[in-house]
Amino acid sequence: MAARTDLRDDIIRVAGELFMQQSYAATSIKQIAKAAHCTTAALYYYFEEGKEGILRQVIDVAMPNLVGYLEPLRDVTSLHDLVVRLGLTLWESGEAILQRTRWLMVEFPNLGEAERARLHTTLLQFQKRLADLIQPFVASRQDAEATAWVLYSAIFGYGQLFVTLDLQSAVEPPNEQFVYALADMIGSSGK
């Protein structure tokens, strides 16, 4: 670890880790200061609004860039292909996203209007982009939108059940069966 050049960034980083592990309410500024190797007074130098100011910065950084996961899927050749590749991609690299989404869900009641609006925009962008990818394989835009919601909900719900609620520790997670079953269903609904 190099000599500290930017304490402010360190604070946001370690505060983010603590918030996600323990929730905002359960994390004290003394903990944050200790983890960032400074004192609470230093926190107040960078964040005049105190703990809430830190939270706002952490939320900014935590907003998931879901749309990025869809870029590599622009060349899919069928609905079945799309679902399978999206499922496998998310399964490989989606734990970080799930973590952050879980956290945003936990803190949702603490979020201000502006942050809620940003989160909604992010979620809706993903659904629209997903509908764009689905559109070539279905009859209408309305079908594409509805199919996108189903796909989104299923993947999201599966992640919440098996990762966030840790069902994967209780039963062997049916990852492949799930993805292929979903792909069969969605794929067979195309034109």
Added chain:
Amino acid sequence: MAARTDLRDDIIRVAGELFMQQSYAATSIKQIAKAAHCTTAALYYYFEEGKEGILRQVIDVAMPNLVGYLEPLRDVTSLHDLVVRLGLTLWESGEAILQRTRWLMVEFPNLGEAERARLHTTLLQFQKRLADLIQPFVASRQDAEATAWVLYSAIFGYGQLFVTLDLQSAVEPPNEQFVYALADMIGSSGK
């Protein structure tokens, strides 16, 4: 409100409400005492383990009885029928369940081994029961199980997106389109 006959039940009830609104960590026993119209000393009379003891009782009460929602669906005549009726049923009366599930998700890191195991059992029972209902309409038990996971994940994820993350305040929720799109996909995968 009648004269208090059972302070203990009152404590569990109001503590549950506070925990679900604010999370366990953010709720103090002084708040609980005030809401239950008693002092903190009285809490310790009923709950020797203090705040954690109260949490355990609240969790007991909060465990969602998901399986109950499936009882009225024993006479479905097709997969399509099953999905539509389950979707509509949950949409009518499922907010309370979603609330409690959201809360269990928030508190999951605080849960002990025993509570986690009970939660997992509850979730898995629902999936098995769902697979039982699906089985007559598909080729194998394995298909029924996989379909049950897809259905469960989709409904669960949809609820989390639109209710817990309050997407319903940002866009008109596509409830009917969603249910019928899901029913078409799952229904067309039967035998």
Added chain:
DNA sequence: GTCTATACCCCGATAGAC
């Protein structure tokens, strides 16, 4: 910019009166 020292409050918990 970062620290020491401290103010003031609410936290969870308990002893002992009634």
Added chain:
DNA sequence: GTCTATCGGGGTATAGAC
């Protein structure tokens, strides 16, 4: 059974030295 009174500790936040 329920209360009053209180303890020790950790919470957020700040003033002022360096």
